[in-house]
Amino acid sequence: DAGVIQSPRHEVTEMGQEVTLRCKPISGHDYLFWYRQTMMRGLELLIYFNNNVPIDDSGMPEDRFSAKMPNASFSTLKIQPSEPRDSAVYFCASMRLAGADTQYFGPGTRLTVL
C-alpha cells in the first residue's frame, strides 16, 4: 500500500491568499484526521471524519479553516484567507475501524504564510 498521500509537500503563500491542502487516505480506512504541528503547540487535532462525515471539528481554529471529504479517497483542508500564524506542518492520518485504533500519518505539508 502507498500509505497516506498528501500534497503539496511544501506551500509558500502570501497573507490573504487561499490555501488548499490535499489528502488521500489508505484504501479501506474509515477515519480521516487532520492535524497541525507547531513548535509551540505540538501536534493538535483539527477535525476528523468517519465514513466521509465530519465527527468532531472542535479543533478548527476559526472560520477561516474548512475541511471536506467528498468521497472515501479524498479530503481537503482549506484556509481562506491565510495568515502568517497559520504557518505550520499539516498532517493527514487515516485509520481503519477494526485496525486496533492505529492512526497512520502522511508525510505532511509544510505551509509558510508570508
Add this chain to the structure above:
Amino acid sequence: EDQVTQSPEALRLQEGESSSLNCSYTVSGLRGLFWYRQDPGKGPEFLFTLYSAGEEKEKERLKATLTKKESFLHITAPKPEDSATYLCAVQGGGTSYGKLTFGQGTILTVHP
C-alpha cells in the same frame, strides 16, 4: 479534558547507554495509549498501543509499559538510528472515538 505530559523534553545518550522516556497522562477512562516515533521532516510512525495497566510491548530495542498514571518507553542499548522525537498520545473514554491527545514529545539523540 485529556492531558499528556512527556519528560524529559530532550535526552542525549551515548550509543549503548540504556534509558527511559516518561509519559504522564490524565484521562477520563483510558481507551488506549499510543507511542509514535517522528523523524525530522516526516510524519509520526506508529510504534505501540497499550490498553490496560500492566501491559507491556516490545519491538527491537524498545519496550513500552503502562501504569494507571504513566507510561514508559525503555530504550535498551540504543543506536544512533534510534535518534528521533518520540510522541505519546492518549485516547480517553470521555472523548469521541478515535480522538487522540498528544504530548509535546521527547527529542532523543544517540551519539556514536
